[in-house]
Amino acid sequence: MTKLMGPRLFEVEQESIAPIPADARHGRSRELFTIWFGMNMTPLTVVTGATATTLLGLPMLSSIIAILLGHVIGGIGMALHAAQGPQLGVPQMLQARGQFGAKGASLIVVVAILMFVGYFSSNLIVSANSITELAPGLSGTGMIILCAVLSFVIAGFGYNLVRKVTELGAYIVGVLVLVSFVVLFLGGDFWAALTHGTFTWTGFFAMLAIGIVWQLTYAPYVSDYSRYMPANSGQRGAFWGTYLGCVTSSALLMVLGAGVGLAVTEADTMAGLHHILGPVLGAVVLVGFAFVAAAGNSVNAYCSALCALTLVETFVSGWRPRLKARLVTSLVLHLTGVVLALAATTSFASSYFSFLSVLLYILIPWSAVNLVDFYIIRHGSYAVDEFYAADGGRYGRWNAGALIVFGIGVLAQIPFMSTPFYTGPIATAMGGIDIAWLVGLTVSAVAYLAIARLAPALVRLHAGSTEPDLITE
Template sequence: MTASKTNDRVGAVETRGIEPVPESERHGRAGQMFWTWFAANISILGLPLGATLVAFRGLNIWQSVLVAVVGAFGSFALVGALSLAGKKGGAPALTLSRSVFGQRGNAGPTLISWLSRVGWETISTTTAAYALLALLDTAFGVGRNTVLTIVCLLVFIGCTLLISGLGHATIMWINKWATVVFGLLNLVVMGFLAATVDWAKVLDTPAGPASAVVAGIGFIASGTGIGWANAGADYARYLPRAIPGRRLITASAFGAGIPLVLLISLGSLLSAGDGSLATAADPVAAINAMLPSWMAIPYLVAAFGGLLMSNHLSTYSAGLTMITLGLRVPRAAAVALDVVLMFAGGIYFMLIADDFYGPFSTFLTLLAVPISAWIGVIAVDSLWGRSYDSEALMDTTRTSRYWYSGGFRIPAVAGWAAAIVAGLLFTKASTSDSDVWFAGPLAHTWLGVNGLGWAVSMAVGAAVYALFGRRPGVADRDGATGSPTLQEVRR
């Protein structure tokens, strides 16, 4: 696709697609990443994560807080580190990935990333529609029916399309101000939820084993930052190259870490007295039941807004990923197509399917393995240092510098494939003890039982690529050179 002139200002439709942003059009500060990742993590879905630590992992509140701090801050520090490629190359994450995997080899990671984005969007959309239905029932006494369900889906999707369709500048502006509004509203709601905590039970809860703490950190990391690691560069690509990398990493870690630690810790507190939140099919209704009736409206507004903040980011990235896959349409049209799929998924899971969260959580558990494998390969390549050839990134023909061997860069693709196999060996995906979708032969081991197949995948991907890949500045035939990312981070 030929480069289009960007129109990156608030309220205007961003016309740039996946083509790299030239230095002359770069703008902004590292602090934008703080608001971006704060906005992505103020949704109520953080509460069930914390509840799970107590109900299923057997941790007490102090262990849960420790797990939340390490898992949330650590995983989003990784997101920040991987987003440095966006600052350096000026393109979305999966577009930059072409330089590592090859023009054809990059199709696999890109497809998996798009499926993951659509999956999370469907979860957010369906949960938000439930929140809006509950709000209408509470405020106006309007009961749920098929037509109203469809209307609620359309309202949320319309809001998502409006923000994501306008693009980068509008998203950055919305993130900052909406985060302040919904963040404060969430604090009020969280205060009332904290008042319902059975402190006697919380303080009497015994500590869990150290192994459960390690597994809990992996659980939180996989449920938070790991899911966004393949999108960080999408929002850093307009930033000037001169911004120190350490500021970007710090802003990302604190932007996501602050709301996540608060939400996860509160979820742990709530679950210590009542384990129903961890098993609730509809977390919106479960949390609403814990509040006084007059708090229902502020809570449901906060829930809707928080989910919208997360969803418009995911939808924006999904549109860029679709274009990277080869969809030859303007960026805004790609976003529109994505929300159509989101709407179809919402209708199916709200009006047709018997269960929603179980199957989708299982599906996303499986997708975490290939995404983690991609992260392992990309992390090593970033540490080695790589410069990006803008023309080669956009040239998908045999003339591209990133064509390699038949369109594939063998060390990266082989490392990714080997890592997927290794991760699946330790992975079990199921909706219940009797409904097992997939179970690897090593799923019964400690790593498998504690859901760390994704971590195995990341480690193997990094190791295989480190052994068989070539440093871009030394012998990689793409001719790319550049200072290692570690040097950028230390500036």
């Protein structure tokens, strides 16, 4: 294991989207646990959890059940993507070329970039708000820029420093969260409000869906970190390390957020947490959250840069981006995230809730196609070198079958959608209950499996052939 101040920690990463060589592979499943445990230790997770008892008006027990179920279910799909990393050694969005074709995958890559930048901006806003809550005289704009600079420096060094900073954040905020729970439970406001709220199936399924989409939004880049794991470490370690770290931390902080939302009347969740903890302890917790969130935001920045490089490489044949390209791309994305954060502060809560809803409907079909292709159709066997071929190699430029299924999966969800800007007819008939995620997952998985079996040429499988692709580097 790399020591905290070891020579590799501050060694600038030279790799970007090329396959990770065998002699550069390192890490263990325990390190994946700390990466993803620390990744969720942010104010944004607490704010999202407060949605259950504030915007959705659920009682505490119902909120806990919905939060836990959502993360447990969504985490399965997310961790299955993580398990692909050690075997293929490439970023997740580049591996999507194996299902959608070289240019077809670019459609999914664009969605992923929008998602990463959106989460990056959201973390900037909530981190800055945590600091300005303590010192109202400080400039919110200045704090957003400061948080972005910290993220850029960490992401610039690359994988090793991003991993270690996130791991360190897991320990720091983990202790602060436990202290916050103790103080919350000792306070009378929480217990007095424990029975407040009204259970509705609409609210329950909305919070369930938030938990699922929270996990699935990590799916497009979980293997960006597991790709450095040794190939012989196996899929099992990558799956459980990622699953337990991500699900445990996100569920824990969302339950804390739900409790805070129930116990206080402040519109701002982090202000409410500060009120519960008191001036001194509250200041320590908010500063800790803000620092870890700003540093941990480098995870979004690092992966968004890999996605952007993948997108450009799709249309620039033979280009192999290295350090300079990664740094320039990261800088552009950071500037974009800052601009979005500054523009969104006035309507952050409603915009973010809508943002989560839209992501769910787009990510579900992609995830279903990817997982069915990897685990059922090709059994994890791909010709990795051909991901970089100008014509897409055996996977082609466009994979008609996968793109058709993706479109079917998105369309199938429309009647079941329940969002702030649109509610489908079936969701309306069900009283606003949103099960679009379940419909999209099922329809996409079954449709892709059917096409692969009945018309294998549509997904670029040779009919009647049982010979798998070869994993090459």
